[in-house]
Amino acid sequence: MSAAAQSTSNLPSGLAVMVSMPDVLFIPELVFGGLVWILVASSLVIEPNPQGWVMFVSVFCFVFTFLLMILFCAGVHKGSSTWAGIDAFYHGTAALFYLSASVLEAFTTIAISGNTDTDTLLKYYRENIAASVFAFVATLLYTIHTIFSALRWKSS
Numbered sequence: 001m002s003a004a005a006q007s008t009s010n011l012p013s014g015l016a017v018m019v020s021m022p023d024v025l026f027i028p029e030l031v032f033g034g035l036v037w038i039l040v041a042s043s044l045v046i047e048p049n050p051q052g053w054v055m056f057v058s059v060f061c062f063v064f065t066f067l068l069m070i071l072f073c074a075g076v077h078k079g080s081s082t083w084a085g086i087d088a089f090y091h092g093t094a095a096l097f098y099l100s101a102s103v104l105e106a107f108t109t110i111a112i113s114g115n116t117d118t119d120t121l122l123k124y125y126r127e128n129i130a131a132s133v134f135a136f137v138a139t140l141l142y143t144i145h146t147i148f149s150a151l152r153w154k155s156s
Contacts, residue, residue: 010156011077011084018073022091022148025141026069032138033062033098039131040105044124046112050104054135057101061094061142084156088149095142102135 012020018027037058040051068090077083109128116122 010152011087012072014073014075022145022152023069023072025145025148026065026072029065029094029138029141029145030062030069032134032141033058033065035134036101036105036131036138037062039127039134043127043131044112044121046108050108054101054105054108054131057097058135058138061097061138064090065094081156084149084153088146088153091142091146091149095139095146098135098139098142102132102139105135106132 012023018024037055040054040058043051045051068087071077072083105128109125109132112121112125112128116125
């Protein structure tokens with residue numbers, strides 16, 4: 001058996017993607033990233049707007065995580081040993097992006113915390129709290145996925 005065939009045996013395809021570690025994290029990453037996207041999109045925009053970066057990160061990571069999951073399910077990675085590295089690199093980049101977005105979202109939440117005197121502003125404040133929490137959860141999920149992907153890449 002060649003080295004390329006052995007290295008791709010660590011990467012699942014088809015429905016095995018949904019039950020193998022770290023690929024099982026695709027679904028929670030999509031759920032929490034989508035929640036961040038929805039909550040930030042529905043919240044109050046203040047000037048200057050650091051939430052633009054949060055929106056970019058949540059949309060970018062949602063789209064690319066979904067595409068990577070579909071590519072893995074379709075088995076596009078068969079016959080190539082570079083997909084394990086691509087997986088580790090993407091999730092590492094996404095974890096760093098989400099960490100920066102989480103900090104900015106928390107900063108925005110703190111900035112509007114003193115201005116919650118009406119029910120409408122209190123609603124936006126609570127949405128920002130939820131977005132901050134979900135962004136940090138997404139950061140954790142992408143970090144865990146990065147660690148397991150890097151270990152899989154190293155062993156291939």
